[in-house]
Amino acid sequence: MAQAHGDYYLPQPSHWPIVASTGLFLSLGSVAAWVNDIEIGKFGLLVGLAIIFFVMAGWFGEVIRESESGLYNDQVDRSFRWSMIFFITTEVFFFAAFFGALFYTRVFSLEWLSGIGDKGMAHEFLWPNFSEMWPSSGPAHVGGELNTMEAWGIPALNTLILLTSGVTITWAHHGLRSENRKQLIQGLFLTFALGLTFVGCQAYEYGHAITHMNLTLGSGIYGSVFYMLTGFHGFHVTVGSIMLITIWVRSIKGHFTPQRHFAFEAVAWYWHFVDIVWLGLFIFVYWI
Structure with a gap:
């Protein structure tokens, strides 16, 4: 259990970081095995994701107990805010x-492979029939x-869903600031319901793409980029939905006040970031 000493916050040694690292390492290694047709990769990925969700449940619960027991002061609140800012910054660069x-790929590589530019000299020796075209x-x-x-x-529908979820979480925030707990709870419920709907639509889209469009991770550079970008974004929406459900349950239990509600704000920041990333995906991956 962490302890607060005056203006300083001293967290106690925790096993959660190493467990989380183990889950992440196992998940990424299993994905690498899976895409290289090693069957155990599927099982390893399930185990890795289970570890990650276990860590989220345990770590979230520990932080909630510390917060509700009054261990967090203004200095801790500031450190949490800066930590969340740094975390979202890393996600931006990711x-x-x-x-x-x-x-x-679209601006440089395809031109070079087509023989355009000073790096396209090998075109006639390697792929003389290749022409610049996207998707490729x-x-x-x-x-x-x-x-x-x-x-x-479905992509346009999912765009509408996520934009609407940005409105509902803002509405929930206004409810919290005005001490309208009913509005807070309803807004959070609508937000994570929309998030889960988004994930469901994306899962359907993937199933259709793989079975009817021959669009897979092995479908050249277009397939690789498509699934890496949309897949990681879908994972972020899933994680964000779990966080939304967590603060929804906390709101039902009476947690958060208009003066102290950083956990809510952190999740709201993360959710708005997810919305913005999707707009970029919709424009540059689906539309243009």
């Missing part, structure tokens, strides 16, 4: 790397024939 890969399954169609994902369908 997605920026994948958007950068998409930009590099790669030179010599290494990813096979595929159909691309249209923007005006």
